[in-house]
Amino acid sequence: MSEGLLCRTKLTDDVETICNTVGKPCCPYEQVKIIDEGGRELPPHQDGELVTKGPGIFAGYLKNPEENRKSFTKDGFFRTGDQARIDSSGYLKITGRIKDIIIRGGENISPAQVEELLCSYPGVADAAVIGMPDKELGEKVCAYVKPADGAKIDPEGIKTFMENKGASKLLVPERFEFVGDLPFTQAGKHDKKALREDIKRKIGLIK
Known part of the structure; x- marks a missing residue:
């Protein structure tokens, strides 16, 4: 998401990681996790919805509580709509779109x-x-x-x-x-x- 969460790989990462993941969040204060349809956090290597929270994410839609309810989890994470997985080293891979x-x-x-x-x-x-x-x-x-x-x-x-x-x-x-x-x-x-x-x-x- 260019308007929110920014991730990167490093030149020192291996080729597999550079070519097949989007890396890790650039900002150390950004939080990311993968959740299932019930909102439960999934373990590494399982596909689910990518949600994120941190200083780079907007706080919500102005005077639109219904949209905020749909777009944010109860604990304040923004629902990106991306299907993704995180490996055991914390590298993120986007695997599709939830709506697709x-x-x-x-x-x-x-x-x-x-x-x-x-x-x-x-x-x-x-x-x-x-x-x-x-x-x-x-x-x-x-x-x-x-x-x-x-x-x-x-x-x-x-x-x-x-x-x-x-x-x-x-x-x-x-x-x-x-x-x-x-x-x-x-x-x-x-x-x-x-x-x-x-x-x-x-x-x-x-x-």
């Missing part, structure tokens, strides 16, 4: 994890994963995939590739949409709201 989590039959699935696997498949230039509404399971995994120029991609080939990588069956998309380009927000992130609307139209939920 796909809930399939009661199982939580991280779109970021699926996207990472898809983008490692030869011929995939970019990928965005969303939850597709389903009457029985609540949501199913739907992948929008942009092939590289000239690449021909077989969905079954992707599924086999992911399984061979040791991915859980839950992570394997149940629907693929191959597109020339993916929509982006002004912030430069995949416009998943637009993709959710698109898939709803394609499966007949909206016109």
Whole structure:
């Protein structure tokens, strides 16, 4: 969060830490922890919501108690909305966005994890994963995939590739949409709201 919590790695950190974490808070007075849906702090290496408190975090929304109730924990930590984990050395890794989590039959699935696997498949230039509404399971995994120029991609080939990588069956998309380009927000992130609307139209939920 450029407007709040700032983290960094050091040149003396190992390559794995520098490349795969956002580091530790710059300010020694910043507090961070990972909590579950019930607000309980999670141990290292478990995914949950990143919450933070300290001098760099704003105190709350002016004259908006309802927004403050939703945005802060009872003990005053700001809910970032980021899914993250902290390792045993205190290094922080962002693994997704809480609101992007796909809930399939009661199982939580991280779109970021699926996207990472898809983008490692030869011929995939970019990928965005969303939850597709389903009457029985609540949501199913739907992948929008942009092939590289000239690449021909077989969905079954992707599924086999992911399984061979040791991915859980839950992570394997149940629907693929191959597109020339993916929509982006002004912030430069995949416009998943637009993709959710698109898939709803394609499966007949909206016109």
